[in-house]
Amino acid sequence: MSSVPTTDIYTQADTLVAAYARAGYARVSPAILQPAEPFLDLSGEDMRRHMYLVTDAGGREFCLRPDLTIPVARDYLASAAAARPAGFCYLGTVFRDRGEASGEFLQAGIESFGRADTAAADAEALALGIEATAHYGMADPDIVTGDVALFSALIAALDLAPAWKRRLLKDFNRKATFAHDLERLTLATRNGRSEYQGVLAALANANPKAAQALVTDLLSIAGKSAVGGRSISEIADRFVEQAELGASSALPAETRALIERFLAIAGTPDDAAQALRALAAEAHISLGGALDLFESRTGFLAARGVDVRRIRFATAFGRGVDYYTGFVFELHDPARRVDGQLVAGGRYDALLTRLGSPQPVPAVGLAVWIERLAALGGAQSGGGR
C-alpha cells in the first residue's frame, strides 16, 4: 500500500547521500543484524527497551541495528583502513521501539574517522547537516549547539575531589537529574555512615598509602575475598577516598554557584566565548584548549558560509548519549511542524576505543531523520510532493 510514497522518500534521500559520496564520503551499507553487545555497552541498559533483540540457537544476542554509527564504526575498525582517516556516508533503515510510532525508519548520515583537524572536521559535519535540510527545501534550519568538552574542562579545572568530578561528569548527560543532583550534592549530609564513622575519621588524616594498606589488611583479616570484578585494593581505594571526602562533606556552595553560572551561558558562539572567558578569569580557572577549540570551530563555520549569528549555543546543551565528547548539534524546523530534531550530530572521540581500537581515533558524525524531513513536504531537488 505504502510502497509508492516510501520509494519516493527513499529516492529523495538517495540523492542527498549521493551528494555526500561525491564530497568524498564512501557509501557503505552495514549489516542490519548486529551483535547486541556493542550497543548495550555503549548506550547503556536504557537502550535495551528500544531495541529489537533476538537470540540465536547458541544463546548469543543480536539486534536489528538501532543506529548506524556503531555498525559503520565496527566495519571501519575491521577493515584495512582502520586508524587511517576515512569518511563514510550511509542511507538505511534503523529499528527502535518507539511505542506508538513505527519501529522502523530511515536514517542517512555521515561518519568521519581519524581526522586530526578537529575544529575543521566539526564545522564540516554541521555544514553537511545543513546541506541535508537544504536538500529538503530548508536552507535556514534552527541550529542548536553545545560542547561537552567545555563542561569537562570546567570540571577538570575545579578543585574538587575525584568522586565529585566523576559524578558531575556522569550526570551532565542527564539534564533532568542534573539540577536535582547539584542540589543534593550541595546539601548532602550522608546518613547511615555511623557504622564506619570512627574508622573513616581516623583514615581521613592518615597518609593515603598507609590507609589503603590498612584497609586491605583489615579486609583480608576479616576473610573477605574479592568476588566479582572489583579487587580488594580498588575497594580500599574508594573507602579511603570516601574518608578523605569526609563523611558529611558536601559540594561547596561557591563551586555550585560557579557551575550554575557556567551552565547559564548561552547565546551566539561569539557572545558565549566572551562570557566563558570572563567567567574563567573571574574564577581564576583555565578552560584550557577547549575554549580555543570552540572559537576556532566558530571561525571554520563562518568560513564554510554558516551564518554563526544564527547559531544558538548553550553550555548546558548536551546529548543524552554518553559517548559524545565534544561538539554537539541539532537542526530543527523553525516552524516546529515535526517533533524532534531533523539532523543531529557531534564528536565522539572515545567511541572507537570503546569498540576495541588499539589507538584513539577521533570521530565526528551526523544522522539525518529522513521521514521527518520528508514530512515537511518541501522539495528542492525533485521527487517530492
Added chain:
Amino acid sequence: MSALVLAVPAKGRLQENAEAFFARAGLELVKPRGARDYRGAIARLDGVEVAFISAAEITEQLAAGAVHFGITGEDLVREMIPAADDKVVLLDGLGFGYANVVVAVPEAWIDVRDMADLDDVATSFRGKHDRRLRVATKYINLTRAFFGSHGIVDYRIVESTGATEGAPAAGTAELIVDITTTGSTLAANGLKMIEDGVILRSQANLVAARGAPWGKSERETARLILDRIAAQSRARLFREVRTRFAGCNDALLGLAKDKFGVTTPFGGPTSSGMLTLHCPPDNIHALASFLREHGADSVIVAEIDYVFTRDNPLFAKLTAAL
C-alpha cells in the same frame, strides 16, 4: 453460562498456601478427576473453572486476559507485564509468599552502603576496567527501572534464570538483583543487601485481568468469590472481644477507638452493658487491660472466621477497574 476462570499455582508452597487461603474463605478447590488433574472447580460454587498452572504462566495469562482471576506474586506482575496497571488489578495481598526483590553486592564492598555509592562505583568501575558493572538478575525490567530512578547508567544486565546469588562468585557478574525472604542465601554467598536497595516488597496477590471477558455471569460469580474473600481477609485483621460491665459508655468507647484502633460492629453497649469490639491482634492485651481497669470483670477474646459487611470492597475495586 460461561465460567469464570481462576488460575492457581500448580506446585509447591505457593499451591498449598493458595489452597489453604481459599479454604479459609470457604472456597474449597476440588479436582473431580483426581489430584493430577490440572483443571478443577470450587465445591458448592457453580460457574468457576480452576486452572492449575505455574505462577509465571498465570501472570502471562492474566496479561492476555485468558483467565479472570489468578494468584501470583507482585514481583512477577511488575516484571513480566509492561504497564501492568493497565492490564491487571491487584485486588488483595494474600499474606503469604512474602519476598523482597533486592540489590545485593559482595560483602567485601565495604565502601558501598547505599544506591548513591553504587552509582559512583559503577561510574568509576567503567573508567577503570573499560567495561560496565554487570548485574545478574531475572528481573530485567524491575532492575532497569530502579537503577534508572537512581540515575545509574554504567551497568549491564546479565540475564540469570537460576542460582543468581552465585553469579558474583562465579565471576559472571559483579552484583545481583534477586528475590529473598530472609537474606540467608545472600549471606551464604558472601553478599549483602544495599540499604536503600529494596526494589519491591512482594507477596502473593489475588489479581484480576482487565482484558478477560467479564460478562454478567462472570461478574456475579466474581462478586460471590470476592464477598467471601473480603469477609475472610477482614476477619484476619481483627479479634473479637466481648465483655459486659456497667461503667461502659460512649466516652470510654471513643478512648478505646483512639488508643487501640477498635471498631464496634454492632454499635455501643446494649442495655445490659454487653459490648462486642473488633480489635487488631497486636493490641488485644492492652485493650483487655484497659477494659478491666475500667470495671470489666472478664474479657473474652476469640478469633473470627468471617466478617460479612454490606459493602464488598474487593468487588467494588474490581468493578471500578473494569
